[in-house]
Amino acid sequence: MTRNGPIALIFHSLVVLFMLAPLAIVCLVAFTPENTLSLPTRGLSLRWFEAVFRHPDFVQSFWNSLWLALLSATLAVVLAVPAALAITRWEFRGRGFLNALFLSPLIIPHLVLGVAMLRLFALVGATGSFGWLVAAHIVIVTPYVMRLLIAAITGFDRSVEQAAYSLGASEATVFRRVTLPMILPGVTGGWLIAFINSFDELTMSIFITSPSTVTLPVRMYMYATESIDPMMAAVSAIIVGITAVAVLLLDRVYGLDRILVGQH
């Protein structure tokens, strides 16, 4: 472990401060009793958290977002694992095309995707369908999963799989007992990033959610266009809290550096 010099230490502290300060401010504002966003404040209050739970549409949107993120992240992983294995390991016609196709949603603005999806949903008569919303989210989160998986598979020593074959394992067993556990950091990391991206997505979702499928970011956006009060901060604080707990849990159970850096 190398120690930071004083200048590096100051620089790193400033970067961390710059990244965390807005989050800290939002969380602080959530606990104010005022009717408007204001700091400094007179005291502490939980009234805005209470207000959130008195808005059933917010609670409904929270569950929508949670299910949407769980489903789209999981399905994206199921889709990306075989795709990443094929693209990384085999030479075949259309390999480059397939790779580009999977990554292309990264470079298409979500606004454009939103308009396109809106049109598509209208064409197939799927407006307002939760299933199609999940499909749209799979499109935008798959590139992240692909990137992490390709990174995990690229450094993979194939002879480990050959060793398992030679000991009598079937192809399915080799995948389940050897390949999958060895790329698990990539799988978990990809799932986590996909989950966060889906849970967070606003721009595209504005176009393709219906009143019954409104996600939390869209609900917040709609609310914020009408009134800005500390309830927004309270919702944000809840999201920050949930994310932090999830990440901490993952770190405890698995080790974040293993997932995001890919160490064994």
Added chain:
Amino acid sequence: MSFLELQDITKSYGTLNAVSDVTLSVEKGEFVSLLGPSGCGKTTTLQMIAGFVEPTSGTIRLDGRDITHAKANSRGLGIVFQSYALFPHMTVFDNVCFGLEMQRVPKGERRPRVEEALELVHLAAYAGRYPRELSGGQRQRVALARAIVIRPPVLLLDEPLSNLDAKLREAMQFELRDIQRKVGTTTVMVTHDQAEAFSISDRVVVMESGRITQIDQPYRIYEHPETEFISRFVGKTNLLPGTVQAVNDRAATVSLGGVPVEIDAGALVRGDTVTLCIRPEKLRLTGSGLGRLPGRVAERYFLGSQWLYHIDGPLGTLMAVTPNDGSAPLDTGEPVGLDWTPSVVRVHRGRLAEAPDPTLEAH
């Protein structure tokens, strides 16, 4: 009848033949090494025995059964990979147990068999560790235990010692041989290291550009290399191009750039172009003016148990090795005589493409 048989095995990639017409029989319990420089096809040959690469033509038979097109996971062979290829997410015990599980060995039998295998490689105390917590040598042993625990008919070793440091490599060589003797498994090892191949094999198969050029016992390959390539690849050697000048019943005289040298006759006739091959340790250094050729010490290298001399003389620079008997070595510039017994000179027909620089042969 031999136990493992390769018959006219060829593997082509497009127009390129990685392996051409390899025919080899290995007896039960034998330790055979495939020796050659990188790219000579030895690893491809091993992979075809293992079932990871399918031969373009030819047959592989194991104990009389044709396994040429059998799947790798139905052959039941034990393989030790150069990278060890341990399962990083499993403990040493689980690594070794994996094969038993795949072979559907009854649960009660697994533990004693894993323990027996770990005992054999002296790792009984490490069963609960993960591969990342082991040293290179220990990982190597786990890989070996994992391969032999399934009691394979044939053990395949792919450059098993090349990732170990020199000292450990030597110790593991003897241990590998010892373990192989104990379990009696027929073994095929691939290596580019001739010392490794020679010290532990019953027979060595020398390969060159996808073909087998010689199969023999290690000392026979060293003493009677069949091609000039082998005499250069295996150990150090002095190669001297010349022309046969005179032949009688017992001896022939070869002119090496005007210097006449007498050798055992063989089937040579006058006018043949030949290359003589003399191992450095077969050259004796005598006092100046004695011996067959005069020379002068150009350079000397201390190898611990031996001295390696480069001797300038009428034939160019020759290498000579003498045991370090404790007496003072010759100084550079000192005049010497070179002597040898005619029977130690090997003769290859034909001339070298270019006369080799002995300093390049020294490595």
